Amino acid sequence: MLKPAPAHAFNLEGDGKGKHIIILGAGLAGMTCAYELNKLGYQCTILEARHRTGGRCWSIRNGATNQEIDKPAVIAKFDDGLYFNAGPSRIPHHHELTLHYCKELGVPIQVYNNVNEGAYYFAEGKGPLSNKKIRVREIHNDIRGYMTEMLAKSIDHGGLDSAMTKEDGEKIIAYLQAEGGLDIDKLYKASARRGYTESPGAGDRPGKIAEPHKLADILHSGLMDPDFYNVAEYTYELQMTMFQAVGGMDQIARALEKKVAPSVKMGAEVTSINNLAEGVKITYKDATGVHELSGDMCICTLPLPVLSNVNNNFSGDVSRAIDYISYIQTGKIGLQFKRRFWEEDEHIYGGITHTNNDLTQIFYPSYDYLGKKGILIGYYNFNEKAQKIGALGYADREKFALEKGRLIHPQYDKEFEGSFSVSWHKTKYNLGGWAVYSTETRKTQYPVLLKPDKHVYFAGEHLTYLNAWMAGAFESARSTVAALHARVTEGRASYPAVK
Amino acid sequence: MLKPAPAHAFNLEGDGKGKHIIILGAGLAGMTCAYELNKLGYQCTILEARHRTGGRCWSIRNGATNQEIDKPAVIAKFDDGLYFNAGPSRIPHHHELTLHYCKELGVPIQVYNNVNEGAYYFAEGKGPLSNKKIRVREIHNDIRGYMTEMLAKSIDHGGLDSAMTKEDGEKIIAYLQAEGGLDIDKLYKASARRGYTESPGAGDRPGKIAEPHKLADILHSGLMDPDFYNVAEYTYELQMTMFQAVGGMDQIARALEKKVAPSVKMGAEVTSINNLAEGVKITYKDATGVHELSGDMCICTLPLPVLSNVNNNFSGDVSRAIDYISYIQTGKIGLQFKRRFWEEDEHIYGGITHTNNDLTQIFYPSYDYLGKKGILIGYYNFNEKAQKIGALGYADREKFALEKGRLIHPQYDKEFEGSFSVSWHKTKYNLGGWAVYSTETRKTQYPVLLKPDKHVYFAGEHLTYLNAWMAGAFESARSTVAALHARVTEGRASYPAVK
Numbered sequence: 001m002l003k004p005a006p007a008h009a010f011n012l013e014g015d016g017k018g019k020h021i022i023i024l025g026a027g028l029a030g031m032t033c034a035y036e037l038n039k040l041g042y043q044c045t046i047l048e049a050r051h052r053t054g055g056r057c058w059s060i061r062n063g064a065t066n067q068e069i070d071k072p073a074v075i076a077k078f079d080d081g082l083y084f085n086a087g088p089s090r091i092p093h094h095h096e097l098t099l100h101y102c103k104e105l106g107v108p109i110q111v112y113n114n115v116n117e118g119a120y121y122f123a124e125g126k127g128p129l130s131n132k133k134i135r136v137r138e139i140h141n142d143i144r145g146y147m148t149e150m151l152a153k154s155i156d157h158g159g160l161d162s163a164m165t166k167e168d169g170e171k172i173i174a175y176l177q178a179e180g181g182l183d184i185d186k187l188y189k190a191s192a193r194r195g196y197t198e199s200p201g202a203g204d205r206p207g208k209i210a211e212p213h214k215l216a217d218i219l220h221s222g223l224m225d226p227d228f229y230n231v232a233e234y235t236y237e238l239q240m241t242m243f244q245a246v247g248g249m250d251q252i253a254r255a256l257e258k259k260v261a262p263s264v265k266m267g268a269e270v271t272s273i274n275n276l277a278e279g280v281k282i283t284y285k286d287a288t289g290v291h292e293l294s295g296d297m298c299i300c301t302l303p304l305p306v307l308s309n310v311n312n313n314f315s316g317d318v319s320r321a322i323d324y325i326s327y328i329q330t331g332k333i334g335l336q337f338k339r340r341f342w343e344e345d346e347h348i349y350g351g352i353t354h355t356n357n358d359l360t361q362i363f364y365p366s367y368d369y370l371g372k373k374g375i376l377i378g379y380y381n382f383n384e385k386a387q388k389i390g391a392l393g394y395a396d397r398e399k400f401a402l403e404k405g406r407l408i409h410p411q412y413d414k415e416f417e418g419s420f421s422v423s424w425h426k427t428k429y430n431l432g433g434w435a436v437y438s439t440e441t442r443k444t445q446y447p448v449l450l451k452p453d454k455h456v457y458f459a460g461e462h463l464t465y466l467n468a469w470m471a472g473a474f475e476s477a478r479s480t481v482a483a484l485h486a487r488v489t490e491g492r493a494s495y496p497a498v499k
Numbered sequence: 500m501l502k503p504a505p506a507h508a509f510n511l512e513g514d515g516k517g518k519h520i521i522i523l524g525a526g527l528a529g530m531t532c533a534y535e536l537n538k539l540g541y542q543c544t545i546l547e548a549r550h551r552t553g554g555r556c557w558s559i560r561n562g563a564t565n566q567e568i569d570k571p572a573v574i575a576k577f578d579d580g581l582y583f584n585a586g587p588s589r590i591p592h593h594h595e596l597t598l599h600y601c602k603e604l605g606v607p608i609q610v611y612n613n614v615n616e617g618a619y620y621f622a623e624g625k626g627p628l629s630n631k632k633i634r635v636r637e638i639h640n641d642i643r644g645y646m647t648e649m650l651a652k653s654i655d656h657g658g659l660d661s662a663m664t665k666e667d668g669e670k671i672i673a674y675l676q677a678e679g680g681l682d683i684d685k686l687y688k689a690s691a692r693r694g695y696t697e698s699p700g701a702g703d704r705p706g707k708i709a710e711p712h713k714l715a716d717i718l719h720s721g722l723m724d725p726d727f728y729n730v731a732e733y734t735y736e737l738q739m740t741m742f743q744a745v746g747g748m749d750q751i752a753r754a755l756e757k758k759v760a761p762s763v764k765m766g767a768e769v770t771s772i773n774n775l776a777e778g779v780k781i782t783y784k785d786a787t788g789v790h791e792l793s794g795d796m797c798i799c800t801l802p803l804p805v806l807s808n809v810n811n812n813f814s815g816d817v818s819r820a821i822d823y824i825s826y827i828q829t830g831k832i833g834l835q836f837k838r839r840f841w842e843e844d845e846h847i848y849g850g851i852t853h854t855n856n857d858l859t860q861i862f863y864p865s866y867d868y869l870g871k872k873g874i875l876i877g878y879y880n881f882n883e884k885a886q887k888i889g890a891l892g893y894a895d896r897e898k899f900a901l902e903k904g905r906l907i908h909p910q911y912d913k914e915f916e917g918s919f920s921v922s923w924h925k926t927k928y929n930l931g932g933w934a935v936y937s938t939e940t941r942k943t944q945y946p947v948l949l950k951p952d953k954h955v956y957f958a959g960e961h962l963t964y965l966n967a968w969m970a971g972a973f974e975s976a977r978s979t980v981a982a983l984h985a986r987v988t989e990g991r992a993s994y995p996a997v998k
Binding site: 094117154171175194195349366463464 | 592602616636642653654662667674680698699700701723735946963
């Protein structure tokens, strides 16, 4: 059993007495720090290089602009009311702080439909099932059927652990029959679970069930390979129920921004961070020139690949940690279509199609069901695949997404209207998706940044075990605020680590 | 691969020329018949015994009234804005006609969160895990782990089908390792998939994973018994994506009612159905007395246990079919709580808790997430369990739901505000949940009612292979309208069966 949930209350005692905290970055971590510090009587300044807040918590809708490091700025052209989440698009039901802030800030949520048995598996150019779009339910049920059949046979032939009784074995076999949909002879045959070739209906229409795929065909088409593993629903973070903010995930950032707006300086790019004997001095540039800002303490939420290029007088250990911790390469493309053909023609409502090609996956929108138009995420890839596609120009990314996507959805040709792609590792002020730790960097580098470097604290998803998740930003912000506030109220000269 | 979806267009040609069709019952089937017949130029009268439309498509909100056959009428007292669906509460994503009518009638839909790994399994009074609430994810992942471990071991020891190569075996073992979360030695150990005893967070909080339950404990506690089988997500109809109408499933009925309102006579209880040489004569009684109504044809959508008690001059075969086709016994109770403790304390957002006791299951609401109050469905049971609980008075049903429910959610004691229960087999004008066919009755009785008895057609979920589903009502309505209209426009004296 899980322990009772920790209280969401964040009732710190004592007063910040107007101490000036300079926060670098108006993403979720930075704004949450300001929001909580303001409640405690601090005076905060948030320096944000962009002309928007939210950082990676960013929904692309008409007029959104992006700047990749080797490309001109681009502006999204989508229909009003349509959007896709370029950054986080899912909230696990156990990410309490994320849901807590949604509630506290009045951001309504709706189900993000991460599990959809009606989406497809598509093995491009591999095996007997090559280039066929196959409903997830067919493969799930076929594999489950064959595996339970094999195991039931093995138990029948005495393959049960010797600690188990004969009666246990019989019960397990009965379970396997139900689990796999096996028949009375413990054989896997076609069942309605995997769907129909003709739907059942009224009158004389009982429906028609197709023959299962052969196990060898599934195996040799790579549909039991890691590309198609059930990570999309087995991982703790990806298990249903999942949520999203109604109207785009950036509604969370916007709600936070409303709370801290007077503290935010937009268009302010940090160029140096200097610890002084007493306090900090931050240099930044904006449209009007270069400025210096002094504060009592600083909370730096800049992504590490960005921070790595900012002048500073950090200790050697801190500088090394900033350079050594790596970030994922990842990208998404939003494709607007003038018709929700995935719903109208193919009955796919939300969820994910998986493929072994460089698209990796297609995300169907979990909002505006039965609506007219829609934006789907045409690829969402990582690492080598993201590097390869991220290296392309915007037009070539679109071309790639359409060429591969139409193998699965030929309707792309007729219905496509426009795209917008984001390659996070190439995006100015991000330069990466999220922190990825090896066992080694988690052990050696991570703890270094949990401690402040004199008057500078570090915060963000990268300083948590919730990398990539908005919950990481919120948890880190709270931990950092608590540590900073303890130091201030206890009048300590020492620098306790962030808990 | 599934065949392309049939078109939703229902473009029948020809004109009904004002022929008068008397429709018995203003449930979804009856109203859909009227709606489609009106489009074709027929004149329809719907006789509805109740003072509301919708039949089983019924959301219980403040002021709802019900009449069970052995009890006084009762009125629901719930807070405004709260409701539960006493009848159908889920729309499978492949029930095209249901979604089609939602779209055509302008009824917005939202995800019904049928799959929730965060809900519980609760084995009352059985085995080592007796009376513990265990997250579904723990049991799912433990069983998956142990079963894949057993199978991997068996394959290692040469237990693979001889048609498979050694390389195939290695690939299957790699699959099983990923599927079950096995370690490098192919053993199932604890993994994050089954959740944490301490959640991961920021700083020095990596989270703590608990030890898995022992397979023998799971087995001996009955958690591999049919009570806990994965029917809630494996069945074709229950696979995600599932939907519900926003604001209550009865919004579908209300939207249909708006279209056919002039045709509906409320409070009109049918007492006899008579085929005449030309047309039909229906007798009904209402508050003002007994009335006769003549029409060219009739579509009878009354549930068969109700129709069985209506005077008629049907053929012997038809009368026999009406009497022989059986209906399920089923009931639900809605419990209003002043706090959504299942969300706030236990992070359960929608989905279903399963138990082996007479509650059978608890449904958490899939709307108003993060809201203040909520109604959950305290039991939803069938057959013997529904018969036993349905036999109780309203107060005793509530007492039962609270006594058993508080074993799982002790918060019941403090937070409960009020209940409303519906036992469908005891509800006047229903007398059953939905048609349940045996192989025998499907073969012998079902086809009889697909043909009209002279001028009387039969329609409803009971005349489909989609029993219990709203889609059955819609599919049957369309099939019946098509058959009736073909007869009229072709001037046929013969009675083709409903297709």
